[in-house]
Amino acid sequence: MEEKLSPKVEALYKAVMELLLEGREVRKMKVSEITEKAGIGKGTAYEYFESKEELLVDALDYFQKIWADSAQEELSRCGGFMETVNCLFDLLDSVMKRIKREAMVEICNLFFFSPIVRKEKGCIVIQLYSIVEKGRRGGELKEEFPDDYIVLALAGRIFDYVSYSMSIKNDIKNICTPAQIREYLLNSIRMEFLKQT
Amino acid sequence: MEEKLSPKVEALYKAVMELLLEGREVRKMKVSEITEKAGIGKGTAYEYFESKEELLVDALDYFQKIWADSAQEELSRCGGFMETVNCLFDLLDSVMKRIKREAMVEICNLFFFSPIVRKEKGCIVIQLYSIVEKGRRGGELKEEFPDDYIVLALAGRIFDYVSYSMSIKNDIKNICTPAQIREYLLNSIRMEFLKQT
Amino acid sequence: MEEKLSPKVEALYKAVMELLLEGREVRKMKVSEITEKAGIGKGTAYEYFESKEELLVDALDYFQKIWADSAQEELSRCGGFMETVNCLFDLLDSVMKRIKREAMVEICNLFFFSPIVRKEKGCIVIQLYSIVEKGRRGGELKEEFPDDYIVLALAGRIFDYVSYSMSIKNDIKNICTPAQIREYLLNSIRMEFLKQT
Amino acid sequence: MEEKLSPKVEALYKAVMELLLEGREVRKMKVSEITEKAGIGKGTAYEYFESKEELLVDALDYFQKIWADSAQEELSRCGGFMETVNCLFDLLDSVMKRIKREAMVEICNLFFFSPIVRKEKGCIVIQLYSIVEKGRRGGELKEEFPDDYIVLALAGRIFDYVSYSMSIKNDIKNICTPAQIREYLLNSIRMEFLKQT
DNA sequence: CATGAATGAGCTTTCATTCAT
DNA sequence: CATGAATGAAAGCTCATTCAT
Numbered sequence: 034m035e036e037k038l039s040p041k042v043e044a045l046y047k048a049v050m051e052l053l054l055e056g057r058e059v060r061k062m063k064v065s066e067i068t069e070k071a072g073i074g075k076g077t078a079y080e081y082f083e084s085k086e087e088l089l090v091d092a093l094d095y096f097q098k099i100w101a102d103s104a105q106e107e108l109s110r111c112g113g114f115m116e117t118v119n120c121l122f123d124l125l126d127s128v129m130k131r132i133k134r135e136a137m138v139e140i141c142n143l144f145f146f147s148p149i150v151r152k153e154k155g156c157i158v159i160q161l162y163s164i165v166e167k168g169r170r171g172g173e174l175k176e177e178f179p180d181d182y183i184v185l186a187l188a189g190r191i192f193d194y195v196s197y198s199m200s201i202k203n204d205i206k207n208i209c210t211p212a213q214i215r216e217y218l219l220n221s222i223r224m225e226f227l228k229q230t
Numbered sequence: 231m232e233e234k235l236s237p238k239v240e241a242l243y244k245a246v247m248e249l250l251l252e253g254r255e256v257r258k259m260k261v262s263e264i265t266e267k268a269g270i271g272k273g274t275a276y277e278y279f280e281s282k283e284e285l286l287v288d289a290l291d292y293f294q295k296i297w298a299d300s301a302q303e304e305l306s307r308c309g310g311f312m313e314t315v316n317c318l319f320d321l322l323d324s325v326m327k328r329i330k331r332e333a334m335v336e337i338c339n340l341f342f343f344s345p346i347v348r349k350e351k352g353c354i355v356i357q358l359y360s361i362v363e364k365g366r367r368g369g370e371l372k373e374e375f376p377d378d379y380i381v382l383a384l385a386g387r388i389f390d391y392v393s394y395s396m397s398i399k400n401d402i403k404n405i406c407t408p409a410q411i412r413e414y415l416l417n418s419i420r421m422e423f424l425k426q427t
Numbered sequence: 428m429e430e431k432l433s434p435k436v437e438a439l440y441k442a443v444m445e446l447l448l449e450g451r452e453v454r455k456m457k458v459s460e461i462t463e464k465a466g467i468g469k470g471t472a473y474e475y476f477e478s479k480e481e482l483l484v485d486a487l488d489y490f491q492k493i494w495a496d497s498a499q500e501e502l503s504r505c506g507g508f509m510e511t512v513n514c515l516f517d518l519l520d521s522v523m524k525r526i527k528r529e530a531m532v533e534i535c536n537l538f539f540f541s542p543i544v545r546k547e548k549g550c551i552v553i554q555l556y557s558i559v560e561k562g563r564r565g566g567e568l569k570e571e572f573p574d575d576y577i578v579l580a581l582a583g584r585i586f587d588y589v590s591y592s593m594s595i596k597n598d599i600k601n602i603c604t605p606a607q608i609r610e611y612l613l614n615s616i617r618m619e620f621l622k623q624t
Numbered sequence: 625m626e627e628k629l630s631p632k633v634e635a636l637y638k639a640v641m642e643l644l645l646e647g648r649e650v651r652k653m654k655v656s657e658i659t660e661k662a663g664i665g666k667g668t669a670y671e672y673f674e675s676k677e678e679l680l681v682d683a684l685d686y687f688q689k690i691w692a693d694s695a696q697e698e699l700s701r702c703g704g705f706m707e708t709v710n711c712l713f714d715l716l717d718s719v720m721k722r723i724k725r726e727a728m729v730e731i732c733n734l735f736f737f738s739p740i741v742r743k744e745k746g747c748i749v750i751q752l753y754s755i756v757e758k759g760r761r762g763g764e765l766k767e768e769f770p771d772d773y774i775v776l777a778l779a780g781r782i783f784d785y786v787s788y789s790m791s792i793k794n795d796i797k798n799i800c801t802p803a804q805i806r807e808y809l810l811n812s813i814r815m816e817f818l819k820q821t
Numbered sequence: 822c823a824t825g826a827a828t829g830a831g832c833t834t835t836c837a838t839t840c841a842t
Numbered sequence: 843c844a845t846g847a848a849t850g851a852a853a854g855c856t857c858a859t860t861c862a863t
Binding site for chain 4: 454455535536539540573574576579580582583584586587590591602603607608611615618
């Protein structure tokens with residue numbers, strides 16, 4: 034379905050991601066760094082992209098899809114709504130364990146606010162809609178809330194979890210552990226949106 | 231308590247804010263633009279700051295305090311917990327009404343993620359702690375949740391409200407109005423944290 | 428006599444001419460544009476030419492010969508000296524009617540000043556020598572002037588005609604029409620060089 | 625009358641002229657070369673000009689005025705029409721003696737064809753109009769020719785003289801000396817335009 | 822103190838040329 | 843032979859920083 038990427042383009046995309054995971058600010062990446070990391074000549078980037086800007090936008094768009102697809106696969110294995118949400122938090126945990134704080138900040142900037150990332154299909158928000166839809170089909174969710182609001186609420190809980198976990202990596206002292214916060218957040222979702230049996 | 235700012239420094243801070251409100255990315259602001267808007271010489275900025283970086287950091291820190299103080303004043307007039315939260319949403323509304331979408335995105339990036347802004351005292355999070363404390367004193371809040379979590383949950387609801395309102399300004403089609411979302415969010419806070427009478 | 432050109436080479440030459448007639452500066456033509464217009468691969472140009480420079484020089488040289496040959500054919504049909512000169516002006520008119528002002532400027536630069544074009548045999552100056560020789564054979568020309576000078580004077584009149592006609596295409600306001608100027612110039616040649624009968 | 629140039633701008637203009645007189649093609653001059661020759665930093669050029677293009681155009685425009693003014697001064701000392709024309713040829717001689725052939729070619733390209741140079745006031749053509757006007761006032765010129773044509777004819781003779789003199793510096797073998805050609809050209813002007821007494 | 826002209830390191834981008842296929 | 847993807851030297855341009863005034 035997906036047309037195969039040129040190996041040079043893929044190398045460039047990967048180089049952008051590696052720099053991102055090193056915690057570099059996207060807009061401050063140099064073309065020379067990207068091409069060097071990609072193991073190709075500087076001019077080659079301009080064979081495939083009109084400008085540095087275009088390269089960055091396309092690379093981020095690509096990763097979003099890659100990540101969304103891999104998340105989709107993982108999440109589709111889960112049965113119910115809360116199980117799926119739980120799995121989503123597991124995914125967040127495994128991502129946060131692997132990458133630097135600075136990288137997470139940059140990625141959050143991109144995913145929560147960047148118009149580049151947010152408005153595209155395959156965005157993380159779309160994932161949330163499909164989770165909600167699954168919950169609807171299973172008859173698990175209260176009918177009083179529109180999908181829009183449930184998706185938004187889920188996104189907010191994710192935001193809470195990530196920002197708390199990140200602040201823990203920081204020098205701010207907190208009383209709760211991320212695991213406790215996670216419990217609170219999951220319970221909050223359960224109480225607000227699940228039919229109580 | 232607060233030492234009075236040099237008029238040049240204040241002019242520089244104001245210039246940074248004006249540019250921010252025009253929707254400019256903070257990192258892309260030029261020293262020449264800032265000093266020009268401040269009505270002072272370019273070299274003068276370097277009499278007061280070691281580098282552009284320092285100027286920006288200090289300016290943002292300053293505004294945060296200014297805004298926090300003015301919010302504090304407004305919020306301290308409110309009686310109970312929910313009244314105060316309500317008032318906080320009103321403040322958000324009035325801010326969002328006044329500024330451009332791009333500016334709001336940039337400010338959210340700064341306030342939700344920037345370590346510069348988040349780790350300083352007087353940060354918006356501190357506001358939330360004092361709101362929670364007020365609720366505690368009034369005996370309105372459930373005792374089962376630690377302050378940390380309630381603050382985080384409030385921050386998440388704010389994030390939800392702002393990001394939804396911003397997406398409405400965008401081309402994304404949504405079913406709910408921001409006002410409806412606000413109602414849902416406030417009710418969600420009420421249900422989760424208030425003692426039910 | 429003329430060895431037949433390789434079809435690739437001819438395509439390259441034609442591509443250069445087309446770009447020239449579009450008004451492009453010769454030195455600013457890109458190899459990629461030339462080969463693309465020629466419908467061949469970029470590398471192929473380097474099978475036939477050492478460098479872009481050589482390609483351009485050879486291409487211009489080629490056109491000069493082509494144009495000179497076609498002019499020669501046209502002019503050889505004319506009987507006397509003034510008839511031939513008249514015919515030469517007709518040729519100039521037909522060329523100027525067909526091409527853009529910018530192209531004419533570039534071509535004049537090349538033909539009047541470029542050492543590349545001027546020093547080659549078959550150059551337009553050679554044409555003028557053969558016109559003068561024809562006039563000599565017909566006994567029409569005054570004997571007091573050396574050929575060199577008459578040729579130069581003819582070139583100057585051509586220059587005058589072309590530069591006036593071109594300035595007319597420009598925004599400069601002139602009193603005389605090109606046709607009037609042509610009349611003056613032809614008469615000037617007649618008076619200066621023809622035996623008065 | 626003329627506002628004084630900033631010393632940096634003047635240094636840049638002079639650097640452009642020096643490079644021109646070394647025979648360099650105008651469009652191939654590098655900003656780094658120009659600023660180096662001007663003895664200033666590369667960035668400084670961009671304090672005064674938007675782009676390299678603008679710098680070059682302005683520099684050429686400036687020289688044209690400088691040269692035209694100095695020619696004007698010289699020519700105004702001459703009495704009659706032919707004396708003035710003679711003086712103009714002397715000026716051409718002194719210029720051609722001082723500079724390289726390549727420089728002369730480049731300057732001719734600019735002065736005879738470049739729209740940049742031709743359409744500005746103070747252009748060499750304007751000089752010719754004032755020479756013709758002087759001849760008119762002195763009652764020396766035949767009344768049958770419009771000014772436009774006389775000016776054009778003078779420009780053509782200048783073109784002839786310069787291009788012949790330049791070709792002499794080249795490898796082309798000619799019979800006439802430039803001095804002889806000059807004699808022929810001056811006589812041609814005399815015969816065509818002066819009232820015969 | 823205040824200035825802004827001057828700077829140049831460093832960035833993006835171009836494009837003639839090469840060479841593996 | 844023909845190709846065009848890959849290259850990187852070299853160019854134009856930016857802008858944070860300095861410093862003589």
